[in-house]
Amino acid sequence: MRRIAAMLAAGALLLQAAPPVSAHAFLDHASPAVGSAVPSAPPAVTLWFTQNLEPAFSSVTVTNAAGQRVDLGNVRVPPGQPAELQVGLKPLAPGTYTVNWHVVSVDTHPTQGTFTFQVGNG
């Protein structure tokens, strides 16, 4: 029992010793939501991550079923929202769209992901 306690204490010390840093940025949620169907075309795609992002190395694109870009290319991390990534969209026709993101957290860990959402009946 004492050895278990000692090892758990060592683990706790490890956490305490760690400087206040970021880590891998995972997608927490998105708007439109991952895999969702929305009745009307959204004006933008917004992604919320679990860690703050490095804006210069973070990007998101949106393509239609034909693989054509439908985002406006104006990717930004909004001021005061360092864990958020946003891109505007062209007017979207009903259909299925693919969001492709690559981000780098502020401690330089890269992560990436892809998901789809649907506008109208698809």
Add this chain to the structure above:
Amino acid sequence: MKPVLPRAIAAAAALLVAAPSAALAHGFAGQRFFPATILTDDPFVADEISLPTFTRPPTAPDGGNADDLDVDLSKRLTPNFGITMGRGWTYLQPKGAPAVTGFGPLQTGQQYQLFVNAPHEAIGLVGLDETWAHTGRVAALGAPDFTTLSPTFNFGKGLGDLPPSLPFLRPFAITGNLGFDVPLKAASAGLPNPDSFNYGFAFEYSFPYLECCVKDIGLRRPFSRLIPLVEVAFSTPIDRIPASRTVGTIQPGLIWSGQYVQIGAEAIIPASGATGHGYGVVVQLHFYLDDLFPNSIGKPVSEW
């Protein structure tokens, strides 16, 4: 007869060319995150430490019971080459005899990240593990008086590349190990030390993958970070003793993966009479050093 050697050389060259240029640590292949599994070895080099892993195995065939406390460290020397080191402490209660305690053998390993295929969420690693002679309590605990070399191939594959018509299968992933144990001494205390074929698999369903990449079903932390899994591992003697002495366990459980820490718990079910009887349990606290110390010990040594 087709010339095998040039084709083998070409295949090896292709693998080297395909070797990852920027390994990410953690278990990433594209958008797939592979957690550090408990029973089976991971298919990725990493900067991580299990501190501790507590195991209460099923009752041994001879009626003995044990508690094990292990520490395992993985450290990258370069982005694609790493080493491992592990040591355990055991409380052994033999049937009808006084309890004994002590350390098990020192285990080390060297690993090379053979490939990472992001689009297909595939990852592979080759390694050589060593279990060192006379580094644990040999007489009292049965720690080996011989060194064992264990070449291994570890792999992982996510099912995220399945067609969109199968969305809820895409969070599935499998990781596995194929390897051999080669003892450097044929017998100890009059008993044979067999060469063995080892194979193990982990079948995982990733809620993080479901939420991030397939469909947001409204799970939020901590539930969105859960990965239910079933691990199985077997070791079959291939010489010196009958193959019927295969030992193995089946371990259903859960892993919760946070930003810096991972917690896992599994039941241990013996898969053969030679393994033991009853049930056991294993609980692990696991730290991601690359996230905790990204600018120091969490980086490959080559980048210090």
